[in-house]
Amino acid sequence: MNLLKCKNFIIISTFNVRTLNTINQIPELIANSINWKIDVVCIQEHRKFHEANELEYKDAGKGWTLITSSATKNDINATIGGVGLLLSPRAIKSLNKIEKINSRIIIANFNGNPETTIISCYSPTNVADEDLVTQFYIELSSLVRDVPKHNLLLIGGDFNAQIGMENNKTFSFHDQTNRNGELFREFAVENRLLVLNTKFQKRMGKLWTFQYANGRKAQLDYLLINHKWKNSCLNCEAYNSFASVISDHRIVSSRIRLSLRANNKKLDNPPPYYWKSLIHDGNNLVRFTIELRNRFDALHDESVIDNPDTTYENFVKAHWEAASNCILLKPKKRKRVPWETQAIQDQRERIKRSATRKNGNPTPQNISKFNREKYKLTRLYQIELETYLQTKIDSIKQYSVNKQSSMVWDTINEISGRKRISQAKLKATSQNDRLNQWKNHFKNLLGNIPNITNVETIELFPAQTESNIKIGPFNDEELNKALTKMKNGKSPGLDGIPPEVWKTKHFNNVLLKWCNEVYEQRPIHYWTRGCILPFPKKKEILERPKTTEE
Structure with a gap:
C-alpha cells in the first residue's frame, strides 16, 4: 500500500521553534502544518528535557506525533537546544526506524521506493568554539556516508551558517560567507549535497530565515538533498505562515515528489463492532440471534464432513455475516481538542498579519503590537484549557455520584496521559530483522526440549483417598457456571467471537457439544492457537511500531 504516489507531493520543512514549552506552541505548530499540508x-x-535522555514520543493531537531527543543543561542549569521531528499521520505510518545520534542530530528512515532518510540537526553558533563546530560536522559527515547511496536523503536544520553568493551560481541572502558558512559549504561539497535554499531564484524576502532583535535579517536555516535526487525537489523557500508559533526564525519548506510506502499489515483487523449492544438492546439481541442461527443452520446443512472443526468454522463465518447486518460499529471517541475554537483561529490570523507588518517595517509600534497579539493568543489558550479541565472535573464528579468508577479513571487517565499505549518498538534495521529478534528472544526464553537420559524410574503410590473431581462429559450446569464468570468487554480470541455472544446463552447447545468433542480429543483448530503480542521493556523502546501484529 503506497502512502504517496509519484504524482503526489510531500512537503518537508525545517523550523527552529526556540521552545515548545509554552501552552500554545505545539497546537499552533500542528494547526499551521495541517493548513499548509506539511508532512514532516x-x-x-x-x-524539552527528558530525564531518561532518550527519544520521547508524544501524541501531539489530531494523529500527529512529536518525536524529540532531550535538550541539554548549561552551566546555569538552563535547558538549551534539542532536536526532533513532527510527523503527520500518514508520515508516521511510513516510519521504519528513528535513532538519536547525539543531542544535536537525529536520523529517521521511511519505507518507500526509494527509501527516504531524513536528518534533523542543530549546529553550534558562529561564535562557539571552532573545535565544537568541527566535531559537529565530523559526526554529521560520518552519518551521511553511512546512508545507502540509493536512498533519498534530506537534511533539515539550523546550521547557524551564512553563505555568500559564488559567481551568481547560488541564490543566497548574504554577500559574504562566515566561519560556519565555510564549514557548511565544505560539508555539502564533500558529501555531494545540494543546498535547496540556494537552488531556486527567489526575491530577498523569501530567502531570510532569522530576524535579530534589532531588525537585521539572516539566512541560517537550510534544507539539503543528495545530488542523485536533486530533480525530485520542485520548490524551496521560507514562509511567514508560522508566525503564531512565536519564533524569531521562519519555517523553510520544500516540495518533494517521491513515493513513501506504508508497511503491509499481516492481519486484517476485524471491524470494531459495539458488542455491548447485545446487553443493552433486547430487540437487537433477538435480531442478531435469529440471524446467526439461520445462517449457521444453512451452512451446517451444506457441510460434507460432520466434525467439530468444520462446524465451528461455519459458526465463525455465520457470526461475522450476522454481525455485519445486525451490530453497529463502536462510536468513535473524538477527543475534544482544547485549542480549536473560533476565537483562537481568528487570533492566529491577526498574529500572521501583525508579523507580516513587523517583518516588513520593524518599527517600535509594529513590534509592540505584535507582542500584544502574542500575549492575547497565549491568554486565549489558558482560558480554553481552564474551561476544558473544569468540564472534565464536573464529569468526574457526576461519574462519582453515579458510582461509575471506571468512567472516573478513564477521564483521569485522559487528562493526565496515564496508561497511554506505548508508541515505540524494538530497535532493528528492518521489519524482518525485528521479527527475527523476537523469534530468537522467545526461543531462548522457552528453550529446547530437554534431552533426559538414564533417569531412574520412580514408583508412584496411589492416593489414599478418592479425589472429589468430576470426570466425564460436561453438562449444562457446568457450562452456565463458566459463562457466568466470563466478563464483558474482554478481547476475543482469534475467532473474533466476544464473550457477549456466548453469554446470551442462545447457543449453549452447540457450545456444549463442541466442549465435549474437544474433551474427547477432537480438537478445534481455533481453540489450539494463540497470539503473542510482544511489548519491549523501556530500555529497549527506541522506535515506533506500525502495527500491533509485530
Missing part, C-alpha cells in the same frame, strides 16, 4: 517538520531548539 525537522525541529530545532525545542528545549
Whole structure:
C-alpha cells in the first residue's frame, strides 16, 4: 500500500521553534502544518528535557506525533537546544526506524521506493568554539556516508551558517560567507549535497530565515538533498505562515515528489463492532440471534464432513455475516481538542498579519503590537484549557455520584496521559530483522526440549483417598457456571467471537457439544492457537511500531 504516489507531493520543512514549552506552541505548530499540508517538520531548539535522555514520543493531537531527543543543561542549569521531528499521520505510518545520534542530530528512515532518510540537526553558533563546530560536522559527515547511496536523503536544520553568493551560481541572502558558512559549504561539497535554499531564484524576502532583535535579517536555516535526487525537489523557500508559533526564525519548506510506502499489515483487523449492544438492546439481541442461527443452520446443512472443526468454522463465518447486518460499529471517541475554537483561529490570523507588518517595517509600534497579539493568543489558550479541565472535573464528579468508577479513571487517565499505549518498538534495521529478534528472544526464553537420559524410574503410590473431581462429559450446569464468570468487554480470541455472544446463552447447545468433542480429543483448530503480542521493556523502546501484529 503506497502512502504517496509519484504524482503526489510531500512537503518537508525545517523550523527552529526556540521552545515548545509554552501552552500554545505545539497546537499552533500542528494547526499551521495541517493548513499548509506539511508532512514532516525537522525541529530545532525545542528545549524539552527528558530525564531518561532518550527519544520521547508524544501524541501531539489530531494523529500527529512529536518525536524529540532531550535538550541539554548549561552551566546555569538552563535547558538549551534539542532536536526532533513532527510527523503527520500518514508520515508516521511510513516510519521504519528513528535513532538519536547525539543531542544535536537525529536520523529517521521511511519505507518507500526509494527509501527516504531524513536528518534533523542543530549546529553550534558562529561564535562557539571552532573545535565544537568541527566535531559537529565530523559526526554529521560520518552519518551521511553511512546512508545507502540509493536512498533519498534530506537534511533539515539550523546550521547557524551564512553563505555568500559564488559567481551568481547560488541564490543566497548574504554577500559574504562566515566561519560556519565555510564549514557548511565544505560539508555539502564533500558529501555531494545540494543546498535547496540556494537552488531556486527567489526575491530577498523569501530567502531570510532569522530576524535579530534589532531588525537585521539572516539566512541560517537550510534544507539539503543528495545530488542523485536533486530533480525530485520542485520548490524551496521560507514562509511567514508560522508566525503564531512565536519564533524569531521562519519555517523553510520544500516540495518533494517521491513515493513513501506504508508497511503491509499481516492481519486484517476485524471491524470494531459495539458488542455491548447485545446487553443493552433486547430487540437487537433477538435480531442478531435469529440471524446467526439461520445462517449457521444453512451452512451446517451444506457441510460434507460432520466434525467439530468444520462446524465451528461455519459458526465463525455465520457470526461475522450476522454481525455485519445486525451490530453497529463502536462510536468513535473524538477527543475534544482544547485549542480549536473560533476565537483562537481568528487570533492566529491577526498574529500572521501583525508579523507580516513587523517583518516588513520593524518599527517600535509594529513590534509592540505584535507582542500584544502574542500575549492575547497565549491568554486565549489558558482560558480554553481552564474551561476544558473544569468540564472534565464536573464529569468526574457526576461519574462519582453515579458510582461509575471506571468512567472516573478513564477521564483521569485522559487528562493526565496515564496508561497511554506505548508508541515505540524494538530497535532493528528492518521489519524482518525485528521479527527475527523476537523469534530468537522467545526461543531462548522457552528453550529446547530437554534431552533426559538414564533417569531412574520412580514408583508412584496411589492416593489414599478418592479425589472429589468430576470426570466425564460436561453438562449444562457446568457450562452456565463458566459463562457466568466470563466478563464483558474482554478481547476475543482469534475467532473474533466476544464473550457477549456466548453469554446470551442462545447457543449453549452447540457450545456444549463442541466442549465435549474437544474433551474427547477432537480438537478445534481455533481453540489450539494463540497470539503473542510482544511489548519491549523501556530500555529497549527506541522506535515506533506500525502495527500491533509485530
